[in-house]
Amino acid sequence: MPDATGLELIAQELRETGHGVLDTLFFRDRASIVVDPADIRSALAHLRGRGYAFLASVHGVDYHPVEPRLGVLYELLDMTRVDRLTVKLRVASQAPEVESVTPDWPTANHQEREIYDMFGVVFRGHPDLRRILMPEDYEGHPQRRDFPIGGEPVIFTHNDLARNDPAAREGVRG
Amino acid sequence: MSPEEPTAGAAATLSAYRRREESITLAPLHEPLPASAGADEASHELLTLNMGPHHPATHGVLRLLVTLQGEVVREIKPIIGYVHTGIEKTAEDKSYWKVIPVVERMDYLAYYFNSMAYIGAVETLLEVTVPARAQYLRVIHMELNRIMSHLVWLGTSALDLGAISMFWYCFRERETILDLFEYSSGQRMHTRYFQVGGVIEDIPAGWAQKLRRFIKLMPTRAEQYGDLLNRNEIVLQRLRGTCPLDAASLLALGVTGPLLRAAGTPWDLRKAAPYCRYEDFHFKIPVGTVGDNYDRYAVRLAEIHESVKIIEQALDGLPEGPHITEDRKVALPPRHELATSMEALIHHFKLVTEGFRVPPGEVYFPIESPRGELGCFVRSDGSSKPARVHMRDPSFVNLQAFSKMAEGSYLADLIATLAMLDPVLGGIDR
Numbered sequence: 313m314p315d316a317t318g319l320e321l322i323a324q325e326l327r328e329t330g331h332g333v334l335d336t337l338f339f340r341d342r343a344s345i346v347v348d349p350a351d352i353r354s355a356l357a358h359l360r361g362r363g364y365a366f367l368a369s370v371h372g373v374d375y376h377p378v379e380p381r382l383g384v385l386y387e388l389l390d391m392t393r394v395d396r397l398t399v400k401l402r403v404a405s406q407a408p409e410v411e412s413v414t415p416d417w418p419t420a421n422h423q424e425r426e427i428y429d430m431f432g433v434v435f436r437g438h439p440d441l442r443r444i445l446m447p448e449d450y451e452g453h454p455q456r457r458d459f460p461i462g463g464e465p466v467i468f469t470h471n472d473l474a475r476n477d478p479a480a481r482e483g484v485r486g
Numbered sequence: 487m488s489p490e491e492p493t494a495g496a497a498a499t500l501s502a503y504r505r506r507e508e509s510i511t512l513a514p515l516h517e518p519l520p521a522s523a524g525a526d527e528a529s530h531e532l533l534t535l536n537m538g539p540h541h542p543a544t545h546g547v548l549r550l551l552v553t554l555q556g557e558v559v560r561e562i563k564p565i566i567g568y569v570h571t572g573i574e575k576t577a578e579d580k581s582y583w584k585v586i587p588v589v590e591r592m593d594y595l596a597y598y599f600n601s602m603a604y605i606g607a608v609e610t611l612l613e614v615t616v617p618a619r620a621q622y623l624r625v626i627h628m629e630l631n632r633i634m635s636h637l638v639w640l641g642t643s644a645l646d647l648g649a650i651s652m653f654w655y656c657f658r659e660r661e662t663i664l665d666l667f668e669y670s671s672g673q674r675m676h677t678r679y680f681q682v683g684g685v686i687e688d689i690p691a692g693w694a695q696k697l698r699r700f701i702k703l704m705p706t707r708a709e710q711y712g713d714l715l716n717r718n719e720i721v722l723q724r725l726r727g728t729c730p731l732d733a734a735s736l737l738a739l740g741v742t743g744p745l746l747r748a749a750g751t752p753w754d755l756r757k758a759a760p761y762c763r764y765e766d767f768h769f770k771i772p773v774g775t776v777g778d779n780y781d782r783y784a785v786r787l788a789e790i791h792e793s794v795k796i797i798e799q800a801l802d803g804l805p806e807g808p809h810i811t812e813d814r815k816v817a818l819p820p821r822h823e824l825a826t827s828m829e830a831l832i833h834h835f836k837l838v839t840e841g842f843r844v845p846p847g848e849v850y851f852p853i854e855s856p857r858g859e860l861g862c863f864v865r866s867d868g869s870s871k872p873a874r875v876h877m878r879d880p881s882f883v884n885l886q887a888f889s890k891m892a893e894g895s896y897l898a899d900l901i902a903t904l905a906m907l908d909p910v911l912g913g914i915d916r
Contacts, residue, residue, distance in 0.1 A: 339847050339848070339849075340610050340611065340613070340847065340849055342610075342849060342850070344848075365737070366737055366740070367740060368740070368742075368852065368859060368861060368878065369850070369861050369863070369878035369883075371863055371876045371878065372876075373848070373863075373865055373873075373874050373876075374874070385848075385850075385863070387850050387852075387861065387863075387878070391737075391753060391758075394758045394759050396850075396852075398848075398850060417738070417740075418738050418739050418740075418886065419738065419739050419740025419741075419883060419886065421886055422882060422883065422885070422886050423882075423883070426882075430574075443567075444566065444567060445566065445567040445570040445915060445916070446567060446570065447567070454572065454575055455574065455575060455874075457578075457873075459575075461575065461576075461579055
């Protein structure tokens with residue numbers, strides 16, 4: 313992990329190269345940088361040049377009810393110095409859109425699809441942005457904090473029958 | 487085939503179909519097929535084949551849309567989500583200690599690892615110190631789990647290659663490990679043995695002896711597996727040189743674990759960024775050379791030996807002391823204290839009703855699971871329930887490399903590659 317000073321130096325360097333750095337956090341010996349969503353792709357490309365060449369994970373967070381609500385976190389790893397850095401960004405829940413990093417980091421492909429599926433963040437420039445874990449015709453983004461738990465109908469044929477056919481519905485109830 | 491062909495085939499001349507069949511060579515096909523002479527549409531027609539989701543060779547509920555050109559794989563599209571159960575969502579509605587059993591059910595062959603990644607993240611947030619004995623017991627159980635996971639992989643993969651007896655041998659040893667798990671925790675699978683701050687109970691009397699018998703036996707067994715498979719003609723033909731992928735492409739696709747090590751990159755979080763006192767143990771990181779299916783097989787088989795070494799050292803050096811932290815705000819007080827101490831009773835009541843509160847913050851805690859980097863991200867908002875739990879499951883990420891590995895090879899090699907990829911669908915779909 314970079315220490316607190318190292319983190320500030322990286323942030324300074326990003327600022328000087330024209331990237332919007334909104335915040336730096338040093339928490340439990342873990343360094344993270346909050347960047348402007350508009351600069352994410354070039355910021356990650358810059359950090360790759362500094363040695364953070366492995367994108368370990370991309371995942372989403374919902375900071376409900378604080379706006380901008382949706383967060384996307386990129387866990388970078390420098391395999392030679394064994395150093396980790398988290399890059400974070402926040403987008404508003406109304407029309408959340410971020411540039412996809414899949415063209416630079418092929419590993420982000422499935423993970424960005426998962427964030428799109430679970431949180432509804434749209435990744436601009438993603439080669440194949442579809443739902444990945446939920447059914448394709450599913451409505452809503454279940455990992456959002458305001459998405460209700462429970463009440464999900466189980467997709468079995470007899471449920472379908474019960475919905476369409478009153479006689480069968482009686483049978484199910486009886 | 488045109489309907490006239492059977493009658494023409496009865497004559498001495500070969501039918502168009504037979505001629506095409508005879509023209510197939512077993513040369514590796516990593517470049518596009520040459521356009522066949524004449525307007526023979528059938529030989530370069532693309533066929534989309536659906537494999538799964540219910541298929542014994544997909545090792546779970548994985549569906550593959552495979553585009554074939556003759557017998558050569560041109561494209562693979564994995565379709566997942568069939569066993570998605572919303573565990574990450576469920577975890578947000580449970581207090582921290584109740585999340586452990588649900589996250590254990592993600593990657594169902596690596597339950598100790600799932601709970602370790604989650605617990606590690608929570609312990610980092612809480613800044614709780616874990617006693618050395620607990621860390622050693624965790625290491626022993628995780629390495630047993632790694633052997634168990636590799637045994638299931640070896641048995642089922644050999645089954646895919648047509649060797650059924652390997653399956654029985656591997657499951658025989660796996661059964662011994664599951665007995666050990668049952669002996670120490672009461673459960674064969676999803677044991678909930680690891681707790682925030684340590685492990686739930688110290689190992690019972692006689693457990694260490696039983697484990698010693700097992701670690702004495704296991705290297706011999708692993709060598710027997712090697713004797714059966716290493717120079718087996720069928721195994722060599724199916725695995726050697728098939729579907730290799732270089733380290734640079736694997737790293738770009740985020741692949742970690744035995745698959746990356748098979749391509750020659752000695753990256754192992756147990757060595758690179760030790761957690762859980764892994765720095766106390768001497769072991770080697772097996773690596774391959776070319777990154778083909780045979781290397782993937784050989785690396786995992788060698789890892790069984792290394793895990794046995796770690797268990798041996800951890801058992802020899804097992805420190806005395808408490809098995810869980812003395813911090814009563816995090817760990818349950820011992821049962822006998824409840825009868826005499828009001829304080830203990832209050833702590834017990836608080837822990838089992840509300841649970842403990844965790845300071846707000848976000849932590850990503852990566853560990854080395856049998857399949858690669860298993861990272862758990864936990865966000866706390868200061869309450870007694872996590873605001874977000876996310877597992878960076880290695881199977882989910884590694885699956886992206888499958889298409890790159892198998893493109894341009896034969897359909898039969900696709901099966902072997904999928905077996906060597908070792909995906910666990912419970913972990914992929916979560």
